[in-house]
Amino acid sequence: MSGASLPLAPAPAMAASGRRHLPFWLGAVGVAVLLFVALRAIGNDYGYFAGYFILQYVVLATAWNILGGYAGYVNFGAAGFMAAGAYTAIALRKATGLDLLPGIAAAATVGALLGLGTGYLTLRLRGVYFSIATLCLAVVLQTLVVNWDYVGGSRGAYIVRPREVAPFTSYGEYLFLVMLVLAVLAVGIARTVEVTRLGRGLQAIRDNERAAEAVGVPTLRLKLIATALCGALMAVAGAPLPYYSGYLNPEGAFSLAYAVNAIAMPLIGGAGTWAGPVIGAVLLGSLQQAATVTISSALNLFIVGWMLVIFVAVAPRGILGWFRRRR
């Protein structure tokens, strides 16, 4: 993408990693099962809530990375897509009474369509102009939600969730498991994108879009697929939010923290690789959660800001890029 200046980790050897789908999925499922069993053994609901907080950022950062990391199109509208997912879940519940899982499916559909539409309208813009357009999208969506009384409008919407869901010990455990599955799926999708022709095409667009187009890369089609995937995953990250908090208002749903973290986490972990956003989300998410209950949570965005400054200065390609360079 012309004008794109994201520091990116070097692309891994695709042909080799492309043959390693099964070990990845087995490994990812194994880690997820271990995590779940460990938290269940601890038997403390706070672990589930802290885990949910971090995992939602794994999904969000991974989604951002598909468009921002692989294709080099920086999306500032993460909070907008996430809120679109959250409000889809609320609207579906109000209209049909359907619960969390159908809400997630609906959010994925709405997010994908929104991403596709946004991509179609804005992908002719490049660099900072595309980023501004995505920022505008979040503002437009917030204005729509504020004026949409059916989903609570400016007053916000209440979701009275069930106290328990069989066979889980608590609703927090259920929510954690749902987000854990979503995180595994999101990372798996991102990795699949990375090691297939789609990912190679997106990386070609990132390096030089005109050259990519000249050698036959269907740039618009690939970018639309990327925006749709990115939008769907971001919306999926937001769908459980009203069930997590029991109440959602536009200010909370469109919080600046989501937009900032969605960008900061992949950049700190290493944008352009599937593992980078996971590392960034776990590192920053854990730090923020720890700061919330120890020092003072007012430092949360301060921590993100300083981490970004430090990484831009010391490791501009993120943690993964730093390790690869040292090797």
Added chain:
Amino acid sequence: MTRMTRRALGRLAAGATVLAAAPGLSFAQGSNPLRIGYSMSLSGGLAPNGRSSLLAHRIWQEDVNARGGILGRPVELVYYDDQSSPANVPGLYTKLLDVDRVDMVTSSYATVMIAPSMPVVMQRNMCYVTLLGAGVNEAFKYDRYFNMNVTGDDIRANYAKGFLDVAARLPTPPRSIAILAVDNEFAQKAAESARYLSKQRGLRIVYDRSYPPTTVDFTPTLRSIQSARPDLIFIGSYPPDSNGILRAASELRITAQMFGGGMIGPQIAAVQAQLGPILNNLVTWDIYSPEPTMDFPGIRAFQEKYRARAVQEQVDVLGNYLQPYAYAQMQVVEQALNRVGKLDQAALAKDMHASTFNTVVGDIRFGIHGEWAEPRNLLVQFQGIRDGDLEKYKKPGAKVILFPENLKSGELRIPYGVPA
């Protein structure tokens, strides 16, 4: 110059972390303290009210510990900053209940902070005394929820009642009203109440609009209201926009028989100091005023302690708004625990439903849904305001109570917009 080694830096960082975390935002006072946990908005948009509520809680804690604590145990407050972000609240309450294992929970200030804590509190069947929520329990219908707010169960029927009741006694009975409200939950409920009661009383609504919270220039809006020539102007606004609206009204020299209604902001000391004479004859909703009719037992002692520390703590210097209610919130917990004599949440809830609480904001009882059984929305008028000096707000006469009748301390002065 001594060079710092990497190991020394590491030790220093670890030490700093431990020191920073050591206060842990919990304050042990002895063996086996009774722990009361909550999240509080100490940063972000709700911080001014959050921080002054916390000071009120700490004053209560000192008072109660000086009396020997509750159930023979010293009281410890365990609180975390929720950053005014609803998304942080469920995790914090889970931490309070599952990790810190607090004995009781209370709430932060405001509906948007109370609502996200409800599922977690309900899951553990805890008794929950909240601060200035607005209709939170309409959705949850939790039988152990108790809210410290004057609005009562039916906000629509009660909130604007004072404004319209006082307006009905004007020398020239009003025939029209303009309603303007910011796009947020509380202000919209206020506007809904004004709309509902105006229709009931046959008032013609000549202007009825909302504005987004980000609005900064109210001149076009107020010109539009002015052109509709309403007799009454009812405004539901929050502090930043209340300032903008009142300044614009002053610049445009807007006059109406009654102006105000449901503005949040003029209750805050900093706003009173900034706006000075612009507040003169403003009529608005409130929850406390230092008038003789609200001289409840303990309120003066509380305000003396609060004001002595407010400047140093950099919070609202007067404590004339939600601070007495924050103190009273903890008095409700204290009195219920002392009556029941044990930490039985079901018994505590039963007691809270059945008993009258003697607090610094008067005697209160809770209704079936946990709101005050008797709503007590005040309608106050700023009178004789010539400057921004705050001393006058410590004494009766500056913020006169017009409604309800049993607390009335002065007569209405009209119109708004004339100098004192």
